[in-house]
Amino acid sequence: MSSELSTMSRHAATVLAGQLAVMAFGVTDTIVAGRHAQESLAALSVGSAIFISVYVALMGVLQALLPVWAEQRGARNPEGIGRSLRQSLYLCALACALGMAILLSPGAVLRWTEVPPALQGEVRRYLAVLALALPPALLFRVYSTLNQALGRPQLVTWLQVASLAVKIPLSAWFTFGGAGLPAQGAVGCAWATLVVNYTMLGLALWLLRTQDLYAPLAIWRRMERPDWRQIGGFARLGLPAGLAILVEVTSFTLMALFIARQGTLSSASHQIAANLTAVLYMVPLSLGIAASARVSYWRGAGDEARAxxxxxxxxxxAALMGCALAAILFIAKDHLASLYSSSADVVALTTGLLGWVAAYHVADAVQTLCVFVLRSYRITVAPLVTYCTLLWGAGLAGGYALAYQGWGPWSGQAATPVPFWAASALALAVTAVLFAAMLARALRPAR
Known part of the structure; x- marks a missing residue:
């Protein structure tokens, strides 16, 4: 089975490179907007939080099609993949319509989060541009998922890495202006994203047309009428997966909003912790995608034992990598904190926080791998319920209670994000244990 380990590791490493490139898009926009003006950075922060919440939920629906296509590949049914892909476009169209409607009408969200009126105009303009950028982003996600199912993620990674070279200068140019183009602030970052998304989609379509890899799939046949039974099957698999990702993301974004009332020191240390967590998460995410693709492939081939x-x-x-990265983070927490900030107070608070982040990552690595493989066995509702109960309930609500009402070592008066991270780490640890039990049951040989 060493060949399987090698295949999975190569697949995961390739996906990881692409995911890190995509993360760099956000880093680029943050730096550019921050250097333009404080107001631009604030508008970007609010607008990107809304866009990411919408995008990742819809992306999760489409990403959940990975086991469907990997199984068809294992069953040596390439034309079935092509038919299924064409049907998935109807689901993608529905996702685009829903996402664009939310992004074009953000008033309710802006009022609920009490965004200052002075920022709302730029946030609305930013989201209006990203509404146009959403369809190519979701269609490219379909292409990405297809390639992962086919065991050829490198084509996607090359496009993602190359697009970063386009994104960086465009964001700077559109934001600051120049060569006859007026400065557009945070909205310029959105226009750069739109151009990059359509460019990536165009190249993906060109590859689908020209590469021999896709020829057996017969993708370019005439579109069939909607097969609502098949689309319903996609939705039953994808909707719980998308909602689960939404719960994960909002448990982070809402934590940031709750911590913000403690002041800039707590917010700064939390932002550093959240950034490191997001970077580390890319490793189990990539492993989860690779493992799900291989498990589904062997299930489609009829080899359940190998799956x-x-x-x-x-x-x-995933558990081994999670423990290793957490250990590195724990050992290097002083140095990492000082890399992010020159403020002694921020470094001191962040250093104490990163111990909990290390514990959080171990649980995060295990649960991420489990949830992806569980999708290969069509187990999606139970993980969603678990996420809602533990991440929102025990983690977010429990952290709020510890931080502002107090219990044990936390008096409820000290301004620190540690209670939120402690509660979230413990909630995620319980989640990981439950998911591991679900996985053990799913992988148990049939009698």
Missing amino acids: RHVGWMGFQL
Whole structure:
């Protein structure tokens, strides 16, 4: 089985490179907007939080099609993949319409989050441009998921890495202006994203037309009428997965809003912790995608024993990598904190916080791998319920209670984000244990 380990590791490493490139898009916009004006950075912060919440939920719906296409590949049914892909475009169209409607009408969200009126105009303009950028982003996600199912993620990664070279100068140019173009602030970052998204989609379509890899799929046949039974099957798999990702993301974004009332020191240390957590998360995410693709492939090929073996292999690898990265983070927490800030107060508070972040990551690595492999066995509702109960309930609400009402070592008066991270780490640890139990049951040989 060493070949399976090698295949999974190569797949995960390739996906990881692409995911890090995509993360760099956000880093680029943050730096550019921050250098333009404080108001631009504030508008970007609010607008990107709304866009990301919408995008990742819809992206999760489409990403959940990975096991469907990987199984068809394992069953050696390439034309079935092509038919399924064409049907998935109807689901993608519905997702685009829903997402664009939310992004074009953000008034309720802006009022609920009490965004200052002075910022709302630029946030609305920013989201209006990103509404136009959403369809190519979701269509490219379909292309990305297809390639992951085919075991060829490198084509996607090359496009993602290359697009970063376009995104950086465009964001700077559109934001600051020049060569006859007026400065547009945060909205310029959105226009740069739109151009990059359509460019990536155009290149993906060109590859689908020209590469021999896709020829057996017969993708370019005439679109069939909607098969609502198949689309319904996609939705039953994808909707719980998308909602689960939404719960994960909002548990982070809402934590930031709750911590903000403690002041800039707590917010700064939390932002550093959240950034490191997001970077570390890319590793188990990539492993989860790779493991899900291989497990589904062998299930489609009718080799359930090999699928089970690959599932456990992925679990062990994710747990090992999670422990290793957490140990590195714990050992280097002083140095990492000082890299992010020159403020002694921020460094001191962040250093104490990163111990909890290390514990959080171990649980995060395990649960992420589990949830992806569980999707290969069509288990999606139970993880969603678990997320809602533990991440929103015990983690977010529990952290709020510890921070502002007090219990044990936390008096409820000290301004620190540690209670939120402690509660979230403990909630995620319980989530990881429950998911591991679900996975063990799913991988148990049939009698």
